[in-house]
Amino acid sequence: MNRLSYFILISLIVLITTASKLEFAAVFTRHGDRTPIKNFPDDGTEWFCQENELQVPSQNLDTSVSTTRLYRKMYLPNRNVLPGNCTYGQLTTIGAKQHQELGKYFHSRYIEQYKILPEVLDRDTFWIRSTNYYRTLQSAEFFLYGLYPLESRSDQEIINIHTMDKEHENMHYNPSGCPKLSVVRSEIYKSKLYLDWTTSISPFLDKLKKIFNINDFDEHNLYNIYSNMEARKCHKKQIPDGLTEEIWQELIVQAGNYANLVFGNHTLNSLAIGTYIQELVDLFDSKISGELKHNFHLYSAHDSGIILVLSALHCFDNLPPEYASNLQFELFNINDSHYIQLLYNHKPLVIPGCGETLCPYEAFKQIALKAVLPDPHKSCQI
Template identity: 25%
Template sequence: MVSSVVLFVFTLSSVCGLAVAERKLAYVTVLFRHGDRSPIKAYPTDPYRESDWPQGFGQLSQEGMRQHLDLGKFLRSRYEGFLNESYNRHEILVRSTDYDRTLMSAEANLAGLYPPSGQQVFTPDLKWQPIPVHTVPSNEERLLSYPLKDCPRYKQLINETEHTEEFANVTAAYKDLIELVRNKTGLNKTDVESVWSVYDTLFCESRHNKTAPEWVTPDVMAKLRILKDFGFQVIFGLYKQQEKSRLQGGILLGEIVKNLSKMAAPDSKQQLKLMMLSAHDTTVAALQASLNVFSGIQPPYASCHIIELYREDNGSASVSMFYRNDSTVEPYPLQLPGCALDCPLEDFVRITKLSISDDRDKECQLPSEGRDKEVIISLAMAGILLIILIVLLLAVICWQKEPTGQQGYRHVVNQETGDES
């Protein structure tokens, strides 16, 4: 009896081991926020100015560099055996927004991911090697910087969001705080969204051991943090989230899904294994909102959304997602609503299609503008048809007036003299 149980357990473990062995990692996309930085700007009464920061406003700090060096080391450990130990330009593609802090975060990350060894060491006392980071000018960025401001329909959605009951309730609940911020900061206009920048400035200053003004109590900071997170929900969710996603984060999601499908093809000869995207908190939030997995909380510095593609021996493929928002613990799995944790690729594509626009430019048009264009086109066509009918009518009238019998007197030209007779 005991031997039978042992044989059963051995057989079961062999089968399970075989099943695990059949599922093989094929491709990874990682999207992360830059590391710790200085404030983007100061408010009017801020005691600290740009000159108080080593590299000025909006720049990666040394702590931010360390955060991404650690993230790079984590990725090296996680994908040991999948990625080549030494840098291989065919295996990885790095894309960043055109900001100093995101470019530098990517570079610090790569220093942890690909420390040089062997022939890649170009100077003995430097444990680093240059690896390309690609970008486009900020005014051309449409993949990694959100929210995009080129969409009238999205602006209309934000306006509608600000007229929802939930928005009104939050505004009313924090009316005194918003008024306090207006009085203490010297800002002419403060609302639920604009206090976000005040919180960010105060948060950066506190992380870098700068003394806060007396009015900035722990209670004020806690309430500002709630409003800051609510601001993210206003931008990407709260009201008509899926339509917002189609106009914003769905652009990035569409590119990711396209790459997953390409890499999963049985005849794929792609050597690329890792797509690394260095961007912002709003980028991570936009992508997660389009996947309907956004928690509503601002992604912290160096937070990383991981999307892994696996191939099975039978030709099928599946997608797994993870989120690393705390360096002290392992990334936790994210489950796409309506699918398993290990989501079959065909289901992943089908579910996410609802958040991806086939024609964003068309969807960005305001409904009224669309109707106006249709009316203009209809009127133009009617005008053309009316002109054609008038021309035809005149032609018929002229034809009916033409005599069919005896011609009347006419001038005759003498062909020899050219005189009339």
């Protein structure tokens, strides 16, 4: 680092600590640890889940509720697809604790350090959105439990977690909402860049084919295998004997390369995440103009969403996001000028085109909007 760069860095640190104010934060998370999406390979491994959502029926939209009677959904033995008492992709006790710990971290950052949230829960200061999956909805609930423990709540308030039908969801790769995505993905599979990659990893695919005893194994199985083994390793479940640490690390790398080739493609990326990026920019604009009263937004989603957002900003590191990974978009006011700080798993990132971790808001906006299509609805039609 030359003397000028060092001086600029020190100046920014001084600004952050002496003349800055955090005005708003948007946190985008991946759900916590969950059971496999597919039991692959199907070897009879049992999975047991203790996290069951308790529900109370309500006939009105009051802000509080009496819990005189609760209802719990229970899976019938031997009537589910996974051995044990879980279903595919269900949040586990480990996943619940991961998000509770994540909530505790942001309690320290946004309630104690920056004080953009009050010590006692106030629904008017934050907003929550989740994809319409059991594991992401529950992850948001446990996050809030860590952010605001029971002793920090004024009463039994009803917390709204906003969601969408899959035809409208824009926080992950979703061909149901954008049919053109399937067409573009097929075109990516035929591209020279993609075909050259598949040729280069052919020996590695042959190794995996033998390890998992799958004759029709190809590169499309990479991420599914990685995802399944990720869950098994998290729970110390049995893994195939041939899956050495060296091969596991290579599997992580190649699963990340697959994700980058697909989700990092500019056309697919814009179709998949562009409308969410637009919503994020509109959110910051509203906060800067004084129209938005919330100080914090939580978005509970999936690893594909994190990859898409990072790729849209050219910050994806080609490694699959771990459970409970998170992106922090923080809006700072420094001497009446606004800046965005992006953190990935609490580490500041330099968005290409910004030069420093604190990105002038207009520069960030210009970079982000490159991922937004002029007419997303029309572009998504086949």
